[in-house]
Amino acid sequence: MLTLTHYQILRFISASGPTTRAELVSRIGLSKAAMSGLARELIDKNLLRETSTIQKQGRPSTLLDLDPQGAYFIGVSMASDPAVIALVDFKGEIVNRIDIARSTDPDEFAQAIANCLPKLIGGAAVAQKRVLGMGVTLSGLVDQEQANCIKSTILGWQDVPLAKIIHKHTHLPTFIENDAKALAVSERLFGEARDMHSFSLIWLGKGIGAAHFVHDRLHRGAHGGAGEIAHCTIEPNGLPCRCGKTGCLDTVASMIAILDAARAQGLKAETLDDIERAAASGSSVAIRLLHRAGSALGLAISQIIQINDPQMVLVTHREERFDGLFSTVMQQAIEANVLPRLSGVTPIQFRKVADADWAVGAASVATHSFLHGFI
Numbered sequence: 001m002l003t004l005t006h007y008q009i010l011r012f013i014s015a016s017g018p019t020t021r022a023e024l025v026s027r028i029g030l031s032k033a034a035m036s037g038l039a040r041e042l043i044d045k046n047l048l049r050e051t052s053t054i055q056k057q058g059r060p061s062t063l064l065d066l067d068p069q070g071a072y073f074i075g076v077s078m079a080s081d082p083a084v085i086a087l088v089d090f091k092g093e094i095v096n097r098i099d100i101a102r103s104t105d106p107d108e109f110a111q112a113i114a115n116c117l118p119k120l121i122g123g124a125a126v127a128q129k130r131v132l133g134m135g136v137t138l139s140g141l142v143d144q145e146q147a148n149c150i151k152s153t154i155l156g157w158q159d160v161p162l163a164k165i166i167h168k169h170t171h172l173p174t175f176i177e178n179d180a181k182a183l184a185v186s187e188r189l190f191g192e193a194r195d196m197h198s199f200s201l202i203w204l205g206k207g208i209g210a211a212h213f214v215h216d217r218l219h220r221g222a223h224g225g226a227g228e229i230a231h232c233t234i235e236p237n238g239l240p241c242r243c244g245k246t247g248c249l250d251t252v253a254s255m256i257a258i259l260d261a262a263r264a265q266g267l268k269a270e271t272l273d274d275i276e277r278a279a280a281s282g283s284s285v286a287i288r289l290l291h292r293a294g295s296a297l298g299l300a301i302s303q304i305i306q307i308n309d310p311q312m313v314l315v316t317h318r319e320e321r322f323d324g325l326f327s328t329v330m331q332q333a334i335e336a337n338v339l340p341r342l343s344g345v346t347p348i349q350f351r352k353v354a355d356a357d358w359a360v361g362a363a364s365v366a367t368h369s370f371l372h373g374f375i
């Protein structure tokens with residue numbers, strides 16, 4: 001049984017990386033003897049391990065780090081079909097992966113997950129008792145308890161108690177989460193945002209997703225939809241959107257919108273890169289499209305910067321390259337639309353996301369729950 005202080009130590013090392021006992025004493029505020037005992041208990045439970053020894057102020061100090069083999073989490077991503085089910089270690093590395101057909105029947109899908117767990121876990125030679133929980137991500141709104149899918153247009157779900165259904169079949173503590181929010185959790189635990197307490201993540205795919213950590217908490221708002229920029233009105237009286245409004249950002253800057261507009265204007269384009277190459281060759285249609293979409297996304301991100309003042313905005317995408325006209329215009333639009341005092345102070349980072357990253361995101365939701373004592 002772990003105490004709140006055990007979790008505090010694990011969270012500190014998770015965020016800071018390998019740490020000495022002395023550093024833990026000064027940061028967490030316990031006596032040396034108490035810290036030594038707690039660290040020993042975590043080592044005995046295989047949650048921490050001693051790594052290397054460093055010289056600090058002339059004396060050798062041993063570094064403590066999370067033991068990647070001490071705890072495992074299952075990540076299920078419904079972002080793609082087939083869905084990806086991954087077994088992920090305590091440090092966010094995938095150790096095994098199985099792809100299964102994505103069923104929109106919750107019971108059928110839960111049973112399919114349960115059926116493949118012995119192969120997933122056994123195939124990696126991991127002891128069942130080390131698998132502590134499961135995270136499931138989907139495109140849609142998820143409630144505060146990370147238990148119910150409030151609405152998913154893609155899956156055709158409304159008020160589906162997915163965590164409970166999956167738990168019934170797998171007996172694992174299960175948490176569900178919106179896909180962009182889960183990706184932000186994995187960036188917070190394992191990635192670019194490891195040492196940040198406030199940052200925003202934007203996902204540019206077929207649709208546009210967004211997630212925001214504010215003071216170390218995933219910001220959800222009163223109804224779970226806080227910071228969802230896709231359906232902010234960006235062009236009043238613009239094109240009709242699938243949400244029922246008109247002129248949403250999604251109708252201008254999502255990949256579906258960009259590619260639809262390109263084809264409607266006679267450009268042969270399957271990817272953003274196709275349009276970028278046409279623009280580089282002087283196609284005025286391609287240049288206009290990239291300007292319109294990049295400006296719209298940049299304008300929306302500038303609002304996020306003004307509202308949340310994040311330490312970083314991480315733009316995630318599926319493209320091989322993201323350094324063309326679209327990205328340039330987007331960054332210019334951000335700079336042009338934030339208050340002068342915020343201009344240039346918020347780094348905009350980019351990262352390509354693969355199918356497997358969504359599954360790591362899903363698992364990280366369970367890891368995050370474990371680190372906060374909810375498992």
Ligand SMILES: [Zn+2]
Pocket residue numbers: 230231232241242243244245248250
């Ligand atoms: Zn909309």
